[in-house]
Amino acid sequence: MADPQERFRDFLRSEKYRHRISQIAVVGSTSLIVDFEDLLATDSEFAENVVKKPDEYLAYSNRAAIAQLQIEAPEYAAEIEAVDVRFRKLPDAQPLRALGSRDIGKLVMVEGIIVRATPTRPLVTRAAFRCKRCGIISYIDQTTPFLTAPIACSNPTCNSKGPFDFVQEESSFIDSQEIRIQERPEDLPPGQLPRWTNIKLVGRDLVDVARPGDLVSVIGIVRAAAPTLPRVGKLRTFRLHLDGNFIDVLSKEPETIPASPEEEKQIIDLSRDPWVHRKIIRSIAPSIYGYEHIKEAIMYLLFGGIPKQLPDISVRGEMNVLLVGDPGTAKSQLLQYVARIAPRGLYTSGRGTTAAGLTAAVLRERGGGMTLEAGALVLADKGCACIDEIDKMRPEDRVAIHEAMEQHTVSVAKGGIVATLNARTAILAAANPALGRYEPYRTVAENIVLPITILSRFDLIFVLRDMPEKELDTKMSEHILELHKSRAVPVEPPIPPDLLRKYVSYTKNVKPMLTDEAVQRLRDFYLEMRSASDTEGSPIAITARQLESLVRLAEARARAAFRKEVSAEDAEAAISIMRRSLGEVGIDLSSHKLDIDIIMTGKPKSVRDKLQVMLSILLEMEKETGIVEKSALIERLTTEHEISAGEAERLIGQLTKDGTIYSPREGYLKKT
Secondary structure (H helix, E strand, O other): OOOHHHHHHHHHOOHHHHHHHHHHHHHOOOEEEEEHHHHHHHOHHHHHHHHHOHHHHHHHHHHHHHHHHHHHOHHHHHHHOOOEEEEEOOOOOOOHHHOOHHHOOOEEEEEEEEEEEOOOEEEEEEEEEEEOOOOOEEEEEOOOOOOOOOOOOOOOOOOOOOOEEEEEEEEEEEEEEEEEEEOOHHHOOOOOOOOEEEEEEEOOOOOOOOOOOOEEEEEEEEEEEOOEEOOOEEOOOOEEEEEEEEEEEEEOOHHHOOOOHHHHHHHHHHHHOOOHHHHHHHHOOOOOOOOHHHHHHHHHHHHOOOOEEOOOOEEOOOOEEEEEEOOOOOHHHHHHHHHHHOOOEEEEEOOOOOHHHHOEEEEEOOOOOEEEEEOHHHHOOOOEEEEEOHHHOOHHHHHHHHHHHHOOEEEEEEOOEEEEEEOOOEEEEEEOOOOOOOOOOOOHHHHOOOOHHHHOOOOEEEEEOOOOOHHHHHHHHHHHHHHHHHOOOOOOOOOOHHHHHHHHHHHOOOOOEEOHHHHHHHHHHHHHHHHOOOOOOOOOOOOHHHHHHHHHHHHHHHHHOOOOEEOHHHHHHHHHHHHHHHHHHOEOOOOOOEOOHHHHOOOOHHHHHHHHHHHHHHHHHHHHHOOEEHHHHHHHHHHHHOOOHHHHHHHHHHHHHHOOEEOOOOOEEEEO
């Protein structure tokens, strides 16, 4: 039987691998990537042995690779001394929870999400020790986790048992890193917690390849190590970890998901379809009936606008959308669908979410140092975070979202770690009205238990109301019953979900520019809305924040059609959906005019004017009497300013709640 090393050399002599070996010298690498299926097709017996006895057969492979490199590039081979063979794509991936004692010492492939990664640290491979007695240096190859010193001096005349000094300059080091990967949520059996395993990566080509949040496939040798307890010794139960041989990032940046030539052709054909926007809208959550305008908003959110990095400021490109609605209006279903379809989508629900879970947690390492673990908004960087029941979150945890929504960063200053992490994520949030159902005669700020600081950061806010309407209810009931009867989607989506995800990723490479016509339309709309506020006492209908939102919406629509320019048609569509959103939530209920202050400050202008009138009367009366009688104040408001007694009571309650006035004793008021 042929020597295994020679058999692997025969395999490396093929055209493909001779080219790869010569490439090593060109790029200055020390590793050779071998596709496992090529080896399986050429020499199945050797491939089986690589899986069963990886330590032995990887050594044969490495020796064969350096021997072949000596032929292809002799000078480079003399310079690097060794080549690491990395095997890519084993036939089947082993589930993380199936790793057990029978896998110890075998080569396996596992897939999961990186949840933690240590910094890169140098690891000594060959340590040099100087004998303190005679000064001779001895070299010891290091294989264990602890630094091993020589038993005796290598100088025969000295032969001393020590002591020895470690000589750093003469020793050889290599980069190392430890990562932890966790099962993907979709692979979890019911009622189980996700399992994780640690992976040790050694070598310049393996460290820092992937970051927390990346979905990876890792090939490595399963090892077992016994934990040591102080003063007791090693335990009988061992812990499994992997010694990484190759790491492949399955989803890094959404833009870099490669599409196959057939998929690329499908994507290009789809982008040329004149009805591409309608098709995308109909493909978003096809099982949910209606909500065309909300699905259109979700389409804009998925594609996103263009972030602008200016010398002094940066303007975000991702959009934030809020859905406020009665119970049972399919908000959570929409959110979960978007989390599945978006590249790097994450779903989280309000009550079980903390500030550290959303942003970043500072954890204490075993060695005593502190390390950062990325939270949901950081993991969804360049993706989409869906936050359900945002109104149920604790106020101190909700504060964590402020910075991520506008600045797209997460700043941490805890335990000696001061860091700013990227969180360039689009946020799709859902909230229930405070009183169970949305009250149309109350403002949006009164309907939701959300601070105004968060409300004003949403580009679009939509209200989903459950109103009895015979025709709509008939169609809805038919749709739902058909779905349960046939157990399939009643309407087949025009674009399959996998292709839609690839399409969203593919279009991220195009950065549409605003045309003069689009700029003109947006300017006209903005000025028209602002001029409506010119007349004395009119509410402000729109602010510069909404103008930026309009630009993002128009860019997202152009990107959805894979166009390099934002047309006037895109601007019109953006204006139309913005009008719809403002019409639902930004209407002053007493004057029936658009009033952006409802979203920006929580109080419409008409209410603020009345509060101002009331305060001025109160101050005037306070100067005369020192303390104001409540009944006298209400009487003056009703006679002089035609404010009804009930409304006056409500205004007094509002000012008391805000802490502007207080009641020193029953029936009397005073300014604070």
